[in-house]
Amino acid sequence: MDAVKENRILIGKRIRELREKKGYLQEQFANKIGSKRTAVSNYESGLSAPQPYMLAIIANELNTTVDYLVGATNIPSPRGIKSNSVTVDFSSDELSNYTFLLDDKELSIDEIKFAISFLRTTRK
Incomplete structure (x- = not known):
């Protein structure tokens, strides 16, 4: 299998996992991102990959990053990105x-x- 196809499959797998985790059906998710169910199905099956602008929309809706969707990181949640310090009461x-x-x-x-x-x- 070539690298492009492997990447499409990885992107699709991650989209599907996060979509299902949020409880969206393909049709519901497609409506949320302004797309069609067939496009979502094609992404998830690895038949096609979303365009960069659509990757950003998908990442935002799934509360993740484009880096996670394309396999540049294995951290799905943007909470892992250090932006500010936070005080946490560790006894709670x-x-x-x-x-x-x-x-x-x-x-x-x-x-x-x-x-x-x-x-x-x-x-x-």
Whole structure:
């Protein structure tokens, strides 16, 4: 399989996964992005790839980035992009409202709690 076809398949797979995660049928999603169901079906099956402007529209509707859709990153959520510092009370249930990354991989809540426990122990 050539690289272009592999890329179309990856884009389609990621669009489908995120669309289904949001609970959209192909027809509903097509209406949201100003397209047709057949175009969405073609994207998801790898028969065609969205034009760059459409990739941006799709990424916005699916709350992701174009980089994720085209395979430049494996981080689906733009929450992983560092833009501002945030103060989080680590003793609360607030942890689940954020995505924490280490080496571009998402940390589980248990890993975060372990790291916090370790830091508290070493600071004393």
